[in-house]
Amino acid sequence: MHIAVYLPSLRGGGAERVMVTLANGFAARGHQVDLVLVQAEGPYLAEVVPAVRIVNLNRKRVMASLLPLVRYLRRERPEAMLSALNHANIIAILARRLAGVKTRLVVSERNSLSSLSTGKQGQLFKWLMRTFYTWADGVIAVSRGIAQEMNTQLGLPMHTITSIPNPVDLQAIQQQAQIRPNHPWLGAGQPPVILAVGRLEPQKDYPTLLQAFAKLRESENARLVILGEGSQREPLQAHIARLNLQDSVTMPGFQDNPFAWMAACTVYVMSSRYEGFPNSLVQAMACGVPVVSTNCPTGPAEILEDGKWGELVSVGDADALALAIARMLHTPEAGEKSLQRAGFFSVDAAVDNYLSAMMN
Incomplete structure (x- = not known):
């Protein structure tokens, strides 16, 4: 299976390290894996195995990567795409919609909704998540607590959310x-x-x-x-x-x-x-x-x-x-x-x- 993993960058953070671990793990199972980055930078680049292809969209902001991601999807047509972090998830959902491809899209939520401010920006993000996450083929939460938050605060049905804890490469x-x-x-x-x-x-x-x-x-x-x-x-x-x-x-x-x-x-x-x-x-x-x-x-x-x-x-x-x-x-x-x-x-x-x- 051809899998795309989309996220902003590989700058130091827990989510980025986990996505590299998963990309490497998919490749180890024999899948064709593209790590699609808004900007190919960060210390975790060194941890990406050679079997994973790095695709650099070369944009300074996640929002600016929308059209490059659309072009990537139309050109490469991966069978599945996994995205991480809520702002990148929104762009991934829109890109798949605009590209008109049959790529199965799974978005992953990696932080408590408490991380969103109570101001206008936080409320906007919740509205975007509530509106667009239903367009994804699957939603993954890294804890049962996050799944419950998405159910109560965003109205997503529990049966549409899969809880998968982050991996640790012992x-x-x-x-x-x-x-x-x-x-x-x-x-x-x-x-x-x-x-x-x-x-x-x-x-x-x-x-x-x-x-x-x-x-x-x-x-x-x-x-x-x-x-x-x-x-x-x-x-x-x-x-x-x-x-x-x-x-x-x-x-x-x-x-x-x-x-x-x-x-x-x-x-x-x-x-x-x-x-x-x-x-x-x-x-x-x-x-x-x-x-x-x-x-x-x-x-x-x-x-x-x-x-x-x-x-x-x-x-x-x-x-x-x-x-x-x-x-x-x-x-x-x-x-x-x-x-x-x-x-x-x-x-x-x-x-x-x-x-x-x-x-x-």
């Missing part, structure tokens, strides 16, 4: 996790390191994590590392200074291999206000690390099965977050549970489910 992650990061905090005999990975944006609620860490430091000699880049770097650095944490918190930026840091840390923490399916949480579990997460919409409660496999705390509760981290610092055996649970999110299972959705 073998690849564990291979990369063997590399020890060159950082003095990760040497032998150093205090425990708490790690968070994600874009420096309001969604991740790092101010609450910093408040929790400040409370934790009252009783624990620990350090905090936050990997990622984003618009909130300067405000976060100022917040670190206000809390007098300059000597115990570092933000080294985006890292090509976050798994090495995950394997080297003592506890992994996710403090998000909302997610879709938090890939980094499962990736940390695949590295055998105890995890703490906010019980945000959507994903963490499903991944951790309401606290069976790790600590869940309320969103924005710095006190609860500090206590949960402290408990995990003294429960190293929780890492074995993390690793056990991570095995549920295999690449093979995800590839099977996506192929089924695109073939039906």
Whole structure:
């Protein structure tokens, strides 16, 4: 089967990495795969296997890729197309309609609808999704929570939505996790390191994590590392200074291999206000690390099965977050549970489910 995978770019983000994993997985099954990118750029380009053809539409904005995508569909006529991220999904739906081809189109929603603002732009996006998602042949949600949101907020019937959790390439992650990061905090005999990975944006609620860490430091000699880049770097650095944490918190930026840091840390923490399916949480579990997460919409409660496999705390509760981290610092055996649970999110299972959705 000829499959097109369409998304804006391969700049650093969980959704982009997952789509590369799926494209590689489709190719490994013998399918002809085109990775159709609005702009062929980003660190994950290096992870695309040679069997996957990269098609660069070479546009600066997703909206501007509409006509190039129409031309691609008319020229190549793939049997199926998978798109990701809501703005790209809308363009994919319109392009398939304008191209007049029989390509089966499946769109995937990878973030909680809480990510959309309550203002005019957010309401416009919801209207577009409500109107156009019914034109797709299938809709995939990366968590049951997102499926329920699309049902209640967009009016999409539950039977039209398939929930498929994001895949985790255990073998690849564990291979990369063997590399020890060159950082003095990760040497032998150093205090425990708490790690968070994600874009420096309001969604991740790092101010609450910093408040929790400040409370934790009252009783624990620990350090905090936050990997990622984003618009909130300067405000976060100022917040670190206000809390007098300059000597115990570092933000080294985006890292090509976050798994090495995950394997080297003592506890992994996710403090998000909302997610879709938090890939980094499962990736940390695949590295055998105890995890703490906010019980945000959507994903963490499903991944951790309401606290069976790790600590869940309320969103924005710095006190609860500090206590949960402290408990995990003294429960190293929780890492074995993390690793056990991570095995549920295999690449093979995800590839099977996506192929089924695109073939039906």
